[in-house]
Amino acid sequence: MSIAIPVAEGLWTDEAEPRLIGGQHRITSEIVFPMPQGDAAQHFEAVPLSRTGTLWSWTSQDFRPKSPPYAGPEAFTPFLIGYVELPGQVIVETRIEGAVLADLKLGMAMELVLIEFAPGRSTFAFRPVPS
Amino acid sequence: MTTVQIIGAGIHPFGRTDSRTGRDQGVFAVRQALSDAGLEWTDIECAYGGSEGAGNADIMVNELGLTGLPFINVSNGCATGGSALASARNAVASGQCDIALAVGFDKHPRGAFNAKPGDWGLPEWYGETGMMLTTQFFAMKIQRYMQLHGISRRTLGMVAEKAFRNGTLCEHAWRRSPVDLDTILNAPMVNDPLTKYMFCSPAEGAVALIIASEKKARELGADGVTIASIAVRTRPPGSFEVFAPAISVERGGKPTELASQAAYEAAGIGPEDIDVAQLQDTESGAEIMHMAENGFCADGEQEQWLAEGRTELNGKLPVNTDGGCLACGEPIGASGLRQVYENTVQLRGRGGERQVPGNPKTAYSHVYGAPGLSAVAILER
Numbered sequence: 001m002s003i004a005i006p007v008a009e010g011l012w013t014d015e016a017e018p019r020l021i022g023g024q025h026r027i028t029s030e031i032v033f034p035m036p037q038g039d040a041a042q043h044f045e046a047v048p049l050s051r052t053g054t055l056w057s058w059t060s061q062d063f064r065p066k067s068p069p070y071a072g073p074e075a076f077t078p079f080l081i082g083y084v085e086l087p088g089q090v091i092v093e094t095r096i097e098g099a100v101l102a103d104l105k106l107g108m109a110m111e112l113v114l115i116e117f118a119p120g121r122s123t124f125a126f127r128p129v130p131s
Numbered sequence: 132m133t134t135v136q137i138i139g140a141g142i143h144p145f146g147r148t149d150s151r152t153g154r155d156q157g158v159f160a161v162r163q164a165l166s167d168a169g170l171e172w173t174d175i176e177c178a179y180g181g182s183e184g185a186g187n188a189d190i191m192v193n194e195l196g197l198t199g200l201p202f203i204n205v206s207n208g209c210a211t212g213g214s215a216l217a218s219a220r221n222a223v224a225s226g227q228c229d230i231a232l233a234v235g236f237d238k239h240p241r242g243a244f245n246a247k248p249g250d251w252g253l254p255e256w257y258g259e260t261g262m263m264l265t266t267q268f269f270a271m272k273i274q275r276y277m278q279l280h281g282i283s284r285r286t287l288g289m290v291a292e293k294a295f296r297n298g299t300l301c302e303h304a305w306r307r308s309p310v311d312l313d314t315i316l317n318a319p320m321v322n323d324p325l326t327k328y329m330f331c332s333p334a335e336g337a338v339a340l341i342i343a344s345e346k347k348a349r350e351l352g353a354d355g356v357t358i359a360s361i362a363v364r365t366r367p368p369g370s371f372e373v374f375a376p377a378i379s380v381e382r383g384g385k386p387t388e389l390a391s392q393a394a395y396e397a398a399g400i401g402p403e404d405i406d407v408a409q410l411q412d413t414e415s416g417a418e419i420m421h422m423a424e425n426g427f428c429a430d431g432e433q434e435q436w437l438a439e440g441r442t443e444l445n446g447k448l449p450v451n452t453d454g455g456c457l458a459c460g461e462p463i464g465a466s467g468l469r470q471v472y473e474n475t476v477q478l479r480g481r482g483g484e485r486q487v488p489g490n491p492k493t494a495y496s497h498v499y500g501a502p503g504l505s506a507v508a509i510l511e512r
Contacts (some may be wrong), residue, residue, distance in 0.1 A: 007256040007259055030381075034254060059270035059271050059324075060323040061264070061322060062319070062320045062323070068247075069263060072260075079261065081271075091380055092376070092377045095262070106275065106279075
């Protein structure tokens with residue numbers, strides 16, 4: 001995992017337990033994800049987000065998305081995605097790891113992990129917090 | 132403002148027509164609308180039209196005639212048709228002209244829509260990691276809604292079953308064979324909880340509507356239907372829309388609710404006054420949620436509505452009488468105008484086997500699309 005290259009720079013912090021990096025609006029304090037780029041970035045301050053949250057919604061991806069833009073393996077394995085609410089911050093769309101569809105329940109506790117979504121490339125995901 | 136009517140309606144059958152380009156299907160629809168209104172192309176004083184992926188509309192003058200009319204291309208995603216109609220209506224209502232055309236057409240390749248992140252102001256990683264599909268949004272919106280409001284998978288299936296049943300009675304529909312509930316529920320999953328029969332498919336088709344002032348309509352002796360109101364709205368803060376890498380924890384309004392309320396207010400009527408409705412049914416869950424967002428029922432009541440058949444052709448509020456997007460497919464530029472076409476058919480009493488009984492007097496249409504916009508039109512007879 002350590003050799004996988006992040007799908008993009010600046011999505012998560014470089015620390016033992018990585019956190020997503022959001023943008024907090026300098027006036028309204030509203031938090032967005034990802035951190036805005038270009039001219040819009042000047043209105044936001046980069047802030048690390050909570051590593052844990054609760055499941056807001058989810059679905060399965062049962063067919064291979066078209067490439068481009070999809071950069072996952074040619075041999076397709078269905079995966080799960082969802083939205084995880086980071087309390088008081090923002091609700092982020094994410095890959096879901098370490099679960100099957102039947103495990104997923106509204107409001108269940110989730111935590112951030114990094115996954116290799118394509119050979120040598122990593123992205124963020126959330127998985128149910130082990131009980 | 133001048134009262135405005137639809138005096139001519141034309142449609143090219145939806146689905147797949149390999150022998151015609153999208154624009155040729157648009158020309159077909161315009162000619163049919165002209166014939167329906169008893170007019171010639173030279174009578175049209177201004178035109179608004181567009182497509183999402185089948186080229187510019189104004190080139191149609193090559194086939195229709197170089198009359199010199201102003202022809203405005205509209206490119207507004209899923210609201211292309213609705214925006215064209217709103218523009219044509221405004222042109223007539225303002226007195227700029229007496230007879231205007233709104234036309235929408237499209238022709239999409241097979242398979243799910245394939246959006247490019249950059250076109251939507253989104254980072255490449257969002258698409259690379261497999262999260263940029265419109266179908267995922269609809270699945271996650273209905274998934275949460277089902278959990279919160281007690282909607283069952285069976286009810287999702289019943290929406291699709293109704294769509295295909297209505298489609299069998301509609302000459303412009305693409306899917307014209309019934310599909311039984313078990314087949315719908317047990318079909319391959321696309322995005323849980325939605326199976327392949329619960330999603331509409333990108334398709335082809337065209338619709339043209341001819342708009343005239345009430346005075347002109349009377350002079351022509353037209354079989355007109357009044358446009359009581361049209362409202363197009365984009366998303367407010369805190370809404371949940373297609374292609375959102377993140378959403379606010381402060382939940383806000385919805386573009387459909389804004390457009391709906393504006394349309395009711397302008398028409399001076401409410402949801403209880405509507406006799407027939409066409410609601411955006413990109414997938415089964417969308418029709419369910421849009422019933423509530425457009426004010427027809429409270430969240431969760433859809434379960435009972437479907438069980439009691441209230442949205443069937445002979446129900447209290449028939450919904451998607453031509454089979455909607457599920458049976459007709461979705462050519463983006465034409466889809467919103469198809470709903471208005473179908474409402475025009477119903478109010479004129481020309482629905483044949485799918486005619487809603489009891490001489491409907493009011494009809495409602497609602498289109499929704501990326502990146503969070505809705506258009507509502509209310510017609511009256």
